Amino acid sequence: MIYSENILICIALPLLIALLFTKSDTRRFISFFVTGMAVCLLSAYLSGFFKYLMKIETEEMAVFYSPIVEEIMKVLPLLFYVFVFEPKPGKLFTAGIGMGLGFATFENCCYILTSGASNISYIMVRGLAVGVMHLVCGLVLVIGLNTAIFFNVLSLPVVVGAISLSTVFHGLYNLLVSGGELSSNLGYAFPVIMALLLFIPCRRLLDHYNSTV
Amino acid sequence: MEYKLVVGANILQIFILIFAVTVSILRLKKYRNSVLLVFFIYGLVCWLLSDIYWLALDIMLPNKIISFGVNEIAEGGLFLLFASITRMTSKMIIKKRAPLYTLFGVCYILLNVALWIIWNGDILKDVLCGLALGIFICFVLNLLYLTDALKKSHMIFLFSGSFGAVFLQYLMLVMPKEYAKILDLISIILMFANFFLIGVLGLKAALTAKRERTKSESLKAFSLSFSLHVILSCNLYMTAGVAYFMNFVLVTIIIPLLLSSVILLSCFEKDTISAKNAVKEGAV
Numbered sequence: 001m002i003y004s005e006n007i008l009i010c011i012a013l014p015l016l017i018a019l020l021f022t023k024s025d026t027r028r029f030i031s032f033f034v035t036g037m038a039v040c041l042l043s044a045y046l047s048g049f050f051k052y053l054m055k056i057e058t059e060e061m062a063v064f065y066s067p068i069v070e071e072i073m074k075v076l077p078l079l080f081y082v083f084v085f086e087p088k089p090g091k092l093f094t095a096g097i098g099m100g101l102g103f104a105t106f107e108n109c110c111y112i113l114t115s116g117a118s119n120i121s122y123i124m125v126r127g128l129a130v131g132v133m134h135l136v137c138g139l140v141l142v143i144g145l146n147t148a149i150f151f152n153v154l155s156l157p158v159v160v161g162a163i164s165l166s167t168v169f170h171g172l173y174n175l176l177v178s179g180g181e182l183s184s185n186l187g188y189a190f191p192v193i194m195a196l197l198l199f200i201p202c203r204r205l206l207d208h209y210n211s212t213v
Numbered sequence: 214m215e216y217k218l219v220v221g222a223n224i225l226q227i228f229i230l231i232f233a234v235t236v237s238i239l240r241l242k243k244y245r246n247s248v249l250l251v252f253f254i255y256g257l258v259c260w261l262l263s264d265i266y267w268l269a270l271d272i273m274l275p276n277k278i279i280s281f282g283v284n285e286i287a288e289g290g291l292f293l294l295f296a297s298i299t300r301m302t303s304k305m306i307i308k309k310r311a312p313l314y315t316l317f318g319v320c321y322i323l324l325n326v327a328l329w330i331i332w333n334g335d336i337l338k339d340v341l342c343g344l345a346l347g348i349f350i351c352f353v354l355n356l357l358y359l360t361d362a363l364k365k366s367h368m369i370f371l372f373s374g375s376f377g378a379v380f381l382q383y384l385m386l387v388m389p390k391e392y393a394k395i396l397d398l399i400s401i402i403l404m405f406a407n408f409f410l411i412g413v414l415g416l417k418a419a420l421t422a423k424r425e426r427t428k429s430e431s432l433k434a435f436s437l438s439f440s441l442h443v444i445l446s447c448n449l450y451m452t453a454g455v456a457y458f459m460n461f462v463l464v465t466i467i468i469p470l471l472l473s474s475v476i477l478l479s480c481f482e483k484d485t486i487s488a489k490n491a492v493k494e495g496a497v
Contacts, residue, residue: 064279068286144255151248153301157293157348161255164290168262171283172269179273208245 002113008041008106028091029098035077036102036138043070063178067170074099075141075163082145082154089150090209092142093202100138104131125188133173133191137166139198143205150209169194216275218458223268226465230261233472240476247479249298253471256294263287281338289345292446296345299352299439302478303359306432311358317372318354321447322347324379329450331386346446353436353443362418362433362440371407375447378403382451401456404448408463411441419470422477431477438474441467 012034019030046069051061081087081095108126117123144162148154176187237254244250263284326343330336357363381400385393415437422430448460
């Protein structure tokens with residue numbers, strides 16, 4: 001058993017103090033990084049609750065239903081930021097990336113504390129596959145929200161559309177890694193491939209927003 | 214054999230979706246500010262990932278039944294994204310909306326959802342999917358009215374066909390088995406009749422829009438092709454076996470039609486935005 005709340009406090013406290021000495025994009029990134037970690041903990045609580053409610057096995061919950069819970073939880077702080085602070089389209093990228101990375105970092109910390117860090121291949125999988133997967137999910141959410149803000153068409157269907165896209169990506173990764181060797185390897189490569197595919201569109205979108213706004 | 218056919222059709226759909234996404238991205242270079250094209254790409258990617266998920270699940274765990282899967286969420290997301298595109302398009306037309314058509318849409322989806330719940334008893338899944346599809350249906354019906362894409366007689370045929378098919382499915386629940394088969398056959402014929410009516414009109418409108426390059430024809434082609442998608446989605450939920458397979462193939466076939474209608478309409482998006490801005494600034 002690990003005390004995940006204590007781990008969160010330990011990692012988050014210096015970051016929260018660092019907020020006093022930072023400004024603009026750095027402050028935004030740190031805030032969402034910490035929020036991402038908190039969201040990860042809350043998602044774990046909720047997943048546990050739903051597992052109990054639906055009377056299903058832990059593995060089934062992790063593979064089929066956790067992506068739904070996690071992605072909905074991830075989008076809530078981003079929506080709060082969008083509706084309360086009304087950021088310019090480009091600014092949301094920093095928030096989304098911070099959120100995804102915070103989530104991935106906290107999840108990795110907890111897994112490594114549970115299973116140990118002696119196996120380098122396991123560490124590589126946690127870092128390159130799961131870590132990048134959460135980053136890509138954050139990016140997917142942000143691209144959807146950003147586009148909607150940019151074109152002034154932010155509405156419930158668009159938000160649900162963005163959540164569904166990140167959820168199906170997350171679910172597909174979980175499904176692939178839960179299978180045999182071939183599908184697992186495909187699953188591990190999937191987030192990195194998606195990150196590479198998203199690299200150019202994201203750069204161009206950012207340039208486009210910066211030049212237009 | 215049937216399983217292999219469905220998997221084959223799924224793989225074909227994946228390839229066509231990849232093609233459609235690629236063409237849309239290439240088109241986006243030309244029409245950089247096209248919000249329709251951007252959300253269409255988003256919807257297509259959602260559809261593509263949902264198909265890949267379904268295929269992976271089918272190959273890895275063929276006997277697994279999930280009460281509410283990720284692919285269902287993606288399907289709902291696809292309907293909502295396409296509904297947003299339809300809504301954005303209806304904003305391009307300055308005309309009063311049609312509350313009666315929306316009412317028809319609401320009644321139709323309520324009847325459908327009740328039928329799905331009777332069939333499989335999965336209330337949460339059916340209500341959520343029905344909600345997303347219902348929003349899409351209402352926006353598409355509204356757009357059909359706004360664009361005058363269908364004549365009154367066509368509209369009556371469409372409504373009576375759709376409601377007739379659902380009514381027959383309800384009748385099947387209470388009829389003896391020997392009658393149920395006949396009713397099912399008539400219901401399927403009604404579904405396909407609707408598809409062929411809208412399909413022929415949609416194809417004709419798309420060809421006219423491509424030839425004449427006018428905004429009104431492009432709007433008609435757009436509304437008809439998205440109506441086709443709605444009809445086939447409803448048919449997919451209501452059929453099984455060979456009829457399901459045929460509907461699945463037809464959904465795949467109409468992807469290029471959806472793509473071409475969005476591309477044709479995105480040419481006129483810039484004019485609408487400029488006109489709207491001019492109205493806002495008081496120039497007109």
